[in-house]
Amino acid sequence: MSVQKHLQTLExxxxxxxxxxxxxxxxxxxxxxxxxxxxxxxxxxxxxFYPAKIPFPFLHIDTGHNFPETIEFRDKLMDELGVExxxxxxxxxxxQNKVKEETGKYASRNSLQTVTLLDAIEELGYxxxxxxxxxxxxxSRAKERIFSVxxxxxxxxxxxxxxxxxxxxxxxxxxxxNVRAFPISxxxxxxxxxxxxxxxxxxxxxxxxxxxxxxxxxxSYLAHSSYLNLVESDEIVxxxxxxxxxxxxxxxAAVPSTADTIESVIRENKASxxxxxxxxxxxxxxxxxxxxxxxxxxx
Amino acid sequence: MDLLRISTxxxxxxxxxxxxxxxxxxxxxxxxEQEELIEKKTxxxxxxxxxxxxxTDGLIAERxxxxxxxVAHIYFSTQDRKFIxxxxxxxxxxxxxxxxxxxxxxxxxxxxDARKGLLEQSYRHYFISQLLRLHTVVFCVNKMxxxxxxxxxxxxxxxxxxxxxxxxxxxxxxxxxxxxxxLKGDNVVFPSGETSWYQGPTLNEVLHEISSKKEDEKPFRFxxxxxxxxxxxxxxxxxxYAGKVASGSIKKGxxxxxxxxxxxxxxxxIRKYDxxxxxxxxGESIVLSLNDDIDASRGTVFSLPDEAPSSxxxxxxxxxxxxxxxxxxxxxxxxxxxxxxVQAKLQQIHYVVPPEKPxxxxxxxxxxxxxxxxxxFKLAQPLFVDAYANNKANGAFIVIDTQTNNTVAxxxxx
Ligand SMILES: Nc1nc2c(ncn2[C@@H]2O[C@H](COP(=O)(O)OP(=O)(O)OP(=O)(O)O)[C@@H](O)[C@H]2O)c(=O)[nH]1
Ligand SMILES: [Mg+2]
Numbered sequence: 066m067s068v069q070k071h072l073q074t075l076e077x078x079x080x081x082x083x084x085x086x087x088x089x090x091x092x093x094x095x096x097x098x099x100x101x102x103x104x105x106x107x108x109x110x111x112x113x114f115y116p117a118k119i120p121f122p123f124l125h126i127d128t129g130h131n132f133p134e135t136i137e138f139r140d141k142l143m144d145e146l147g148v149e150x151x152x153x154x155x156x157x158x159x160x161q162n163k164v165k166e167e168t169g170k171y172a173s174r175n176s177l178q179t180v181t182l183l184d185a186i187e188e189l190g191y192x193x194x195x196x197x198x199x200x201x202x203x204x205s206r207a208k209e210r211i212f213s214v215x216x217x218x219x220x221x222x223x224x225x226x227x228x229x230x231x232x233x234x235x236x237x238x239x240x241x242x243n244v245r246a247f248p249i250s251x252x253x254x255x256x257x258x259x260x261x262x263x264x265x266x267x268x269x270x271x272x273x274x275x276x277x278x279x280x281x282x283x284x285s286y287l288a289h290s291s292y293l294n295l296v297e298s299d300e301i302v303x304x305x306x307x308x309x310x311x312x313x314x315x316x317x318a319a320v321p322s323t324a325d326t327i328e329s330v331i332r333e334n335k336a337s338x339x340x341x342x343x344x345x346x347x348x349x350x351x352x353x354x355x356x357x358x359x360x361x362x363x364x
Numbered sequence: 365m366d367l368l369r370i371s372t373x374x375x376x377x378x379x380x381x382x383x384x385x386x387x388x389x390x391x392x393x394x395x396x397e398q399e400e401l402i403e404k405k406t407x408x409x410x411x412x413x414x415x416x417x418x419x420t421d422g423l424i425a426e427r428x429x430x431x432x433x434x435v436a437h438i439y440f441s442t443q444d445r446k447f448i449x450x451x452x453x454x455x456x457x458x459x460x461x462x463x464x465x466x467x468x469x470x471x472x473x474x475x476x477d478a479r480k481g482l483l484e485q486s487y488r489h490y491f492i493s494q495l496l497r498l499h500t501v502v503f504c505v506n507k508m509x510x511x512x513x514x515x516x517x518x519x520x521x522x523x524x525x526x527x528x529x530x531x532x533x534x535x536x537x538x539x540x541x542x543x544x545x546x547l548k549g550d551n552v553v554f555p556s557g558e559t560s561w562y563q564g565p566t567l568n569e570v571l572h573e574i575s576s577k578k579e580d581e582k583p584f585r586f587x588x589x590x591x592x593x594x595x596x597x598x599x600x601x602x603x604x605y606a607g608k609v610a611s612g613s614i615k616k617g618x619x620x621x622x623x624x625x626x627x628x629x630x631x632x633x634i635r636k637y638d639x640x641x642x643x644x645x646x647g648e649s650i651v652l653s654l655n656d657d658i659d660a661s662r663g664t665v666f667s668l669p670d671e672a673p674s675s676x677x678x679x680x681x682x683x684x685x686x687x688x689x690x691x692x693x694x695x696x697x698x699x700x701x702x703x704x705x706v707q708a709k710l711q712q713i714h715y716v717v718p719p720e721k722p723x724x725x726x727x728x729x730x731x732x733x734x735x736x737x738x739x740x741f742k743l744a745q746p747l748f749v750d751a752y753a754n755n756k757a758n759g760a761f762i763v764i765d766t767q768t769n770n771t772v773a774x775x776x777x778x
Binding site for chain 2: 076080200226232235339
């Protein structure tokens, strides 16, 4: 089985899952962050229903600390796909005193997103959220089902997950519950990149090597921006970098790289022994950072 | 590069998670972050040997209790093959998660602690592998380092394994038994220097040799997930059925029968996105259009006219009960096979089978967690399934509790 055949198998499976979500739920939504996994998901959704339109809207939880390149890209893609994009702002949650802006060196809006997301789910009445999380990303993600049932506080109870057998997806839920559905669970980072190459998908420019003003901190490179609280030991440098994963500007580290094409990115990732999640400062807060955030309703 | 899906099984603490960590480590397949985590945890616990279980035991509760609770899906590849490994829990309470992991696997690795031999969970997990009709089961007699790599210990356990597998009518086509130490690395990726009496392959060799078997010719089964209506300049009055070919294949122009209505039509178009094809095969997600305007909606099944699936309203099945809440005789449930759901009544519990003795039939009036039983359901509508033994892709279903909406059992159609 060639790489192409493997990608094909993954695509068939993901399309099956996306179609199940559209059919089993009253009001699904696709969570769109603007990163490569979201872009892959958007493409799969387009393929799943063509020649019909994608039958659900997209939701972006905007931390306000985005890379400007990804927002530009997002709006262009939505136009092309002709889907409705709903945006909810973390800034609003802060203004409403629902969450407090973090302070200090590591201040980030990444975990504040959860409150904005849960409010959006409640306000708009979504019963299923499609997400682009993959099991290879992180050790608690590796434990996630394809259909993950959350209570009305969005909580993930890892010890009580429903059995999920074969490809039979049970989307039945009680009032107030909702499901997080992960169609690309079984894809690896390498698969996503190979698929992007195969399908000739466009990506925001930050995924490719470019010169940028960076802040060197604790051995990592963070994008320089007004959102980052600088401290004395931070060093500001111009550097040729690319991002392997794209989250909040304050907590996504870049890798020094000259890879400026899909091909060279694939080659470089393959040679590297690091995982993409290694670049997420928010996960490094503690060993269980992501699991704890998920328990609280995070994606 | 082909893909093999495997799952681990065996009793609690037999060393499954350690084995998967070792397999990745010796294949040089761990990321830098994973290697650092192993080193850090090993040092924290003051262990002599590397603690590999931290790679797969990703939950706080798992690390606290030192056991696996839920399946971890691990992705890795070597020069020749891609693997998806479902590292499953051994604890009896979490058997449902082991079944979850095994249901999508082509092969299972069952571990046995060399000091303990076969335990109840070893029997249960083999039974489940057997029910799933996995093509390959690899038994690893682990912790050989704790029995001085004694050949007699291995031979005794190997004999027990053979006795167990021989009890079944349809034995697993491919069985391997390997003496290993996950902790020390014997016969996992590298041949052991301590087991000169063992001439067989290492686990890694076995995993690379398993053929991801192509299924024999199966009858065509397609099920409608969504109906797509389109009316625009390019697509005038387009009506297509989005769904997956569960088994077999279909060609443009073939006559199909549509269930439950029994109406017939011919295939007008097989579409995937913006391309059309003359043929589609098992596993493909397609959009199918027919030449006649007939009634078909979500859950409708398409087959060839002369090989339609069973339309019985009684369903005989083997069940594995997966919930603390007991299954009751006369209870009402929903059964789901792929995307089809029907109301059903548990009409008869014929018997329960103890995993250690599959030929025994024990009377039962209720189904407890982990019980393996033979039952009959009465269905409100036919489910259009095949016997699991004949067609895996259309022979399994789940049982859903109508009050909690939980998946409480898995069924294999007899
Ligand atoms: N001496 C020795 N100890 C081992 C070996 N394999 C595993 N162990 C130890 O056995 C204990 C249990 O190992 P795990 O890998 O967590 O066992 P498991 O089968 O995954 O357990 P569950 O998933 O909870 O069912 C740990 O303390 C391991 O270090 C081995 O080959 N030799
Ligand atoms: Mg384990």
